[in-house]
Amino acid sequence: MLSKILRCAFCLVFLSLAAASAAAAAEPGKLLAGTGKVDITDYSAGPANDPMFVKAIVIKDDSQTAVLISVDAVAIGELGRVKDDYLPTVRKRLEAELGIPPTGVLANASHCHGVILPDITDQTVQAVKQAVSQLTPVTIGAGRGSEDRIMENRRLKLKNGKEVDVRHAYSLPPDEEIAGVAPTDPEIGVVRLNRENGETLAVIYNFACHPIQGVPSGANTADIIGYSSKVIEENLSDGTLAMFLQGCAGDINPAYYKDVDHPRSAEPLGNLLGLSVLKAVRQIECQPDDRLMMFNQSLTLPRSDLADRIAELDAEEKLLLSKLRGTTLNFKTFLALTVKYKLSPDFPSHYSHRYFYDEAQEKADLKTLDAQNKRDMQAYLQNVFVMEQLTRLQTNRALLRKHQQKMIDSGKRTIDVELVGLRIGDFVMVTFPGELTSPIGMNIKRKSPHDLTFVAGYTNGYIYYCPTVEQMQNRGGAQEDSDCLLAPEWQEIFESTAAEMLKKL
Numbered sequence: 167m168l169s170k171i172l173r174c175a176f177c178l179v180f181l182s183l184a185a186a187s188a189a190a191a192a193e194p195g196k197l198l199a200g201t202g203k204v205d206i207t208d209y210s211a212g213p214a215n216d217p218m219f220v221k222a223i224v225i226k227d228d229s230q231t232a233v234l235i236s237v238d239a240v241a242i243g244e245l246g247r248v249k250d251d252y253l254p255t256v257r258k259r260l261e262a263e264l265g266i267p268p269t270g271v272l273a274n275a276s277h278c279h280g281v282i283l284p285d286i287t288d289q290t291v292q293a294v295k296q297a298v299s300q301l302t303p304v305t306i307g308a309g310r311g312s313e314d315r316i317m318e319n320r321r322l323k324l325k326n327g328k329e330v331d332v333r334h335a336y337s338l339p340p341d342e343e344i345a346g347v348a349p350t351d352p353e354i355g356v357v358r359l360n361r362e363n364g365e366t367l368a369v370i371y372n373f374a375c376h377p378i379q380g381v382p383s384g385a386n387t388a389d390i391i392g393y394s395s396k397v398i399e400e401n402l403s404d405g406t407l408a409m410f411l412q413g414c415a416g417d418i419n420p421a422y423y424k425d426v427d428h429p430r431s432a433e434p435l436g437n438l439l440g441l442s443v444l445k446a447v448r449q450i451e452c453q454p455d456d457r458l459m460m461f462n463q464s465l466t467l468p469r470s471d472l473a474d475r476i477a478e479l480d481a482e483e484k485l486l487l488s489k490l491r492g493t494t495l496n497f498k499t500f501l502a503l504t505v506k507y508k509l510s511p512d513f514p515s516h517y518s519h520r521y522f523y524d525e526a527q528e529k530a531d532l533k534t535l536d537a538q539n540k541r542d543m544q545a546y547l548q549n550v551f552v553m554e555q556l557t558r559l560q561t562n563r564a565l566l567r568k569h570q571q572k573m574i575d576s577g578k579r580t581i582d583v584e585l586v587g588l589r590i591g592d593f594v595m596v597t598f599p600g601e602l603t604s605p606i607g608m609n610i611k612r613k614s615p616h617d618l619t620f621v622a623g624y625t626n627g628y629i630y631y632c633p634t635v636e637q638m639q640n641r642g643g644a645q646e647d648s649d650c651l652l653a654p655e656w657q658e659i660f661e662s663t664a665a666e667m668l669k670k671l
């Protein structure tokens with residue numbers, strides 16, 4: 167019933183391709199395109215390792231204009247420095263100053279966690295104006311690349327049937343409790359735009375990975391995407407713009423995200439991604455092609471009432487607390503004993519000859535001491551595991567409480583989102599404003615009638631994590647299922663809407 171009501175809301179489809187008053191007219195059979203790029207790094211926020219950018223690609227035929235904007239920021243609104251009024255303000259200004267209709271604007275956040283200027287509206291409009299002022303006839307091509315070395319699925323399957331995720335916010339469970347890992351999507355979607363003289367004007371690439379590895383100095387950074395885009399731009403024609411559109415990265419981390427033995431660095435990961443994009447770019451032949459389509463669709467999704475799950479977690483917390491037991495050890499004695507008992511499991515407490523003397527005298531004093539120490543160490547370790555479990559529970563329950571409060575404050579059991587359908591030549595894309603997890607992207611691609619179908623999250627808004635129904639059964643166990651406001655029905659609603667949108671593209 168709920169989904170029926172919601173489906174009615176989908177009927178509101180805006181075909182957004184509208185005439186832009188901007189500049190040049192396209193030749194029949196060919197598109198015009200231009201690029202712009204403006205630095206948005208907040209240099210007053212501390213040292214910057216590399217710049218963050220807002221980038222724009224404007225693509226146009228004689229009747230329609232599509233504005234693609236990528237921002238090296240965590241989200242388009244809701245989180246971080248990009249405020250909720252950013253996209254509406256940018257749209258208003260692009261309409262007033264360039265005659266570009268609001269529905270022709272797509273803005274994707276790379277989801278890097280760099281610190282950008284408090285307001286990037288001017289810089290965004292400036293990037294689009296640069297692009298419009300440089301519109302030039304282009305040939306286009308699309309293809310796919312592959313990269314599987316730089317990321318890992320952060321959700322781990324536990325032997326007890328639950329899942330945990332790999333975060334810095336809390337510890338992982340003991341290795342013995344891990345049963346397996348989940349898949350990643352290695353596919354890179356690529357569009358190449360060439361000038362008429364054969365030089366590359368721009369590359370658009372779509373891939374799924376949280377760009378949150380950081381750099382060894384800890385300085386401000388655009389992370390993996392800063393490096394990958396730089397590699398692409400430096401190895402194609404002068405002035406090439408590489409635009410990244412973040413994919414379904416909700417459950418995808420950089421590889422070795424929790425490394426504590428080496429300085430964590432986004433650079434090698436970004437370089438590998440950039441090289442894989444370049445490999446795909448070289449295989450793409452650009453042709454005259456005037457297929458350009460972009461439309462918006464509003465969608466109403468159901469929110470979850472999280473009260474019951476929060477109450478269950480409260481009970482679970484009580485149970486865990488009751489398992490904490492006093493032991494004679496503290497961290498200092500526990501650590502010293504652990505080293506001794508690992509170093510010499512048979513004779514941990516003294517040289518072996520004292521054990522032999524004990525034996526000769528038919529005594530077991532040292533062995534009795536060892537047995538007691540082992541029991542105490544095990545009890546102390548058990549407390550540590552309970553404590554780690556509590557840190558996971560409390561962190562994820564705090565997310566559930568936050569979303570429950572937001573639901574109550576909103577006074578609504580639904581949330582409205584904006585989707586975009588985009589075609590550039592053979593490249594087809596559907597966008598969504600949340601952190602879609604990788605199975606959702608792979609589902610949409612698999613069911614699409616188009617060979618080169620891609621999905622971008624983090625676009626035209628932000629509604630936190632959007633996991634699958636199955637992942638949601640683990641609510642409270644991992645960030646993706648806890649930092650989430652949606653009810654499980656959302657997945658079918660979105661995936662079927664995406665399928666309908668793909669049919670229109």
Ligand SMILES: [Zn+2]
Binds near residue numbers: 277376416601
């Ligand atoms: Zn995220």
